[in-house]
Amino acid sequence: MALEHLGSSLYDALKKIFKASLIDEATIKELVHDIQRALLQADVNVQLVLDLSKRIEERATKEKVPQGISRREHLIKVVYEELTRFLGEKTTPIKTEPGKRKTIMLVGIQGSGKTTTAAKLARYFQKRGLKPALICVDTYRPGAYAQLQQLANKTNLPVYGDTKAKDPVKVATEGLKLFNDKDIIIIDTAGRHKEEQELIKEMKTLEKNIKPDEVILIIDGTIGQQAATQAKAFHEATPIGSILVTKLDGSARGGGALSAVAATGAPITFIGTGEKTEDIEPFVPSRFVGRLLGMGDLETLLDKVREAEIKVPEKKAKAILSGKFTLTDMYEQFEAMKGMGTFGKLLKMLPGMSYDIPKDMLDMAEGRLEKWRVMIQSMTPEERDNPKIFNSSRMRRVARGSGTSDKEVKELLKQYVVMRRMLKTLRRKKKLPFFGKGLPLNMK
Ligand SMILES: Nc1nc2c(ncn2[C@@H]2O[C@H](COP(=O)(O)OP(=O)(O)OP(=O)(O)O)[C@@H](O)[C@H]2O)c(=O)[nH]1
Ligand SMILES: [Mg+2]
Structure with missing residues (x-):
């Protein structure tokens, strides 16, 4: 195919990004140079190349990385989107109708x-x-x-x-x-x-x-x-x-x-x-670019990215960060992670992509969520907001009410403590991998 050469040099450029251990300004600069070289070799107008690479560099360095995707994935997303825009966003399929000449x-x-x-x-x-x-x-x-x-x-x-x-x-x-x-x-x-x-x-x-x-x-x-x-x-x-x-x-x-x-x-x-x-x-520019970059139909993937940019209201996220993390919050987080489970799998299908959430956590969320939902529903609002008050009689009541065992309720509460601890660590690291849009990945 014609643009094969362009495709393979663009892909080589992106492969470096897949492999890089760290995505920093130097990696971005190198990628931009590689893309410039590839496009110039394909006879693309110099001014167009400069405009395009400037946009890629600017977005890659200045744009907030949306929640739920890594910096690497964001960079690839930017390259993809800018190349697509570059080849024209508009497509007008010829509309035809049988019987209407x-x-x-x-x-x-x-x-x-x-x-x-x-x-x-x-x-x-x-x-x-x-x-x-x-x-x-x-x-x-x-x-x-x-x-x-x-x-x-x-x-x-x-x-x-x-x-x-x-x-x-x-x-x-x-x-x-x-x-x-x-x-x-x-x-x-x-x-x-x-x-x-x-x-x-x-x-x-x-x-x-x-x-x-x-x-x-x-x-x-x-x-x-x-x-x-x-x-x-x-x-x-x-x-x-x-x-x-x-x-x-x-x-x-x-x-x-x-x-x-x-x-x-x-x-x-x-x-x-x-x-x-x-x-x-x-x-179809998006499909064409996807193929050029050797990645199939990235548009579908990007839809998933958009879906996965899930919603935890900023106010709530702030509250949680300030130390208030209840069982209800936990439940909501697992719901959100459940959505990202499919997203995580999707990303894994792409060459060189990896996803930050540990796999067992995703499995856990997907597998036990239903049970936890029922258990949390059997709790009183007071218990949900302040799990510290749980004693063995409360646990027994919840177990009976939700058709589970004392042991399972205990496990849930243990999980809650683990998660709260994890949130604190993440807060210290200024990084929160599973909160929604309101909170950028790299928090100030
Ligand atoms: N490789 C390749 N050759 C093509 C393609 N499209 C057309 N050609 C060739 O280009 C030459 C000219 O194609 P035509 O379809 O005759 O062009 P035209 O515009 O009708 O030419 P005129 O009627 O003389 O104006 C032919 O040898 C075609 O086989 C293409 O997508 N790829
Ligand atoms: Mg002709």
């Missing part, structure tokens, strides 16, 4: 991959149960229709063209009439012309007369940073709905084209990754 017109300079992409897109929608059809309105280049026909025949896609016609608008109109019953019509236009101005003029005329639902600009990914100029020129001439970057396989300049296009603000819908009709994929 949609017309898409592909435009772009010669050789950018329009004809190939027309067949790819049609195939893409065909595989998803829609009824696509193709129209070739390239009346300029001899053999254009034959090329599209050949591609379309391979996958049994209906195709219309007229080798004798001179007027692309007329061909398009005929084709649209013919394919009245189709779900999605993809119109392949000419790329070669006496001069570029004339090409753009033709696209304008076509657009005005056919009124396609969407115009997609096809850009050759091997042209690198130049892609930005081309995207801008077309964007100004015709209302471009989205951009599709082709030839992202095997091109060292793929990163340049992709980021340049993203920087113009026009959404990238799909990318082309090969000559074959199947070589097309929707462009």
Whole structure:
């Protein structure tokens, strides 16, 4: 794959972070340099690289590390989020509906991959149960229709063209009439012309007369940073709905084209990754970056991170820190940890990630929580707020009320003392791994 090299150098950079024993400013600086080098090698514009690395460095050093994740994980999260933002946050999937015909017109300079992409897109929608059809309105280049026909025949896609016609608008109109019953019509236009101005003029005329639902600009990914100029020129001439970057396989300049296009603000819908009709994929920046970094779909993971940034009201957390820690608080903490248990497991699936909460504590929380809930429910509010008052008769009463044994109640109370002690130690260390958002990890 094209951006393989970029991907592997970014991954190498992140691997250092996985392995580093300590995440400090020096590690962050080194990571930022590695990322810069990787992007510059992929032909990404210098200014874009500088802006991106500045943002990563700033966020990594200044941002509060959210509760529940380590500094290492936070750093990876920042890199991931910034790379995603860099490649464009917007994605506009082409909306299609069976029975409601949609017309898409592909435009772009010669050789950018329009004809190939027309067949790819049609195939893409065909595989998803829609009824696509193709129209070739390239009346300029001899053999254009034959090329599209050949591609379309391979996958049994209906195709219309007229080798004798001179007027692309007329061909398009005929084709649209013919394919009245189709779900999605993809119109392949000419790329070669006496001069570029004339090409753009033709696209304008076509657009005005056919009124396609969407115009997609096809850009050759091997042209690198130049892609930005081309995207801008077309964007100004015709209302471009989205951009599709082709030839992202095997091109060292793929990163340049992709980021340049993203920087113009026009959404990238799909990318082309090969000559074959199947070589097309929707462009979802977050997923793309995840794959680039060799980590699968990080978006799902980040959702979990957000979920795990759980809520202990600040007021309460402060109270606990000041020494007031009751059985009710303990119960709530175990509830919170239970949520983080799944989170912990999730993080472990990633290479090099580790999670700070001891595993037996998580298991304990998950396994015994239900019993503890019932026991704590059987206590009086007074007992919950001030567990010191527990004596053997109180314990027996709670055991009976909750269907447990005296021994189990004793165990719970012991656990409570352990936890309270642990909280005190953590407070001394100024670090509280299992409290919610209100309390930053590195407390002043
Ligand atoms: N490797 C690779 N080659 C591609 C891709 N997309 C298109 N090509 C190749 O690029 C060349 C030009 O593609 P076409 O689809 O003919 O381009 P076009 O924009 O229709 O060209 P004109 O009609 O002359 O303007 C062909 O050899 C395609 O096989 C891609 O994603 N990867
Ligand atoms: Mg063509």
